[in-house]
Amino acid sequence: MTTVSTTPVIGHQAPPLTYPPLTRTDFVKYQGASGDFHPLHHDESYALETGFPSVFSVGMLQAGMLASYVTDWLGVENLRRFKVRFAEKVWPGDELTCSARIVDVFDAEDGRRARIEMTCARQTGVNALVGDAEFLLD
Template sequence: MTITTDSGKIELKVGDKAEPKTYAPLTRTDFVRYQGASGDFHPLHHDELFAKATGFPSVFSVGMLQAGLLATYLTDWMGVEQLRRFKVRFADQVWPGDELTCSATVTDVVNADGGTRVTVELRCMRQTGSTALEGDAEFVLV
């Protein structure tokens, strides 16, 4: 099925994949910047001594940072105006130095009222091979 997105006309069918995107190693500064933008200043995400005293080996990312990267990756592919649902599940922590690779696979394409409904399965993987975040999204493309 040929559809039009923000990036032009594309042919979509079940099993199609977006080009994966890898985000450079995340830093503590990235974590703090996200905390400032989100207003979530829990010390587990920026205070090394606090994180270690709580039993963690280091600070770790606010999960919504990965969700934001995954959402941006997805809407760069399909367009934000058409997004109808975005759902994620946090699966693994992200640590300073982690590289994250986002991927998306089309799982359903059907004609719907007002356009074409496209369902996409999403993953955000750490360089270790573990899944940091997984989920799905739905678009209605006109």
């Protein structure tokens, strides 16, 4: 994906991006990078004992994937605000598809901005993550 070369307008969408199925190794790698070693995300026995069917992803893993997706589209240097809400757990084998669209273009103190709505959906069609962000356009 590349930075938008024309002036973004309301309704403009980034091409959706589907990531390969996530693995337990992906979860553990993220835990190592983040320092969050809660056993729910890597210890199958612990997850089962606490009532979950398996280990599941640290939510910030998919938040990072979504952040990379939108900054590849509109430029990391232009990001001014990024907010997400965790909506659904992500399990080993899930394929996540990120999508985003511009919902507002407005003048701000630091220049023209675009507000985008974004989602990170599981292969089931259910959103694992929803959010919005603002990017500087000037």
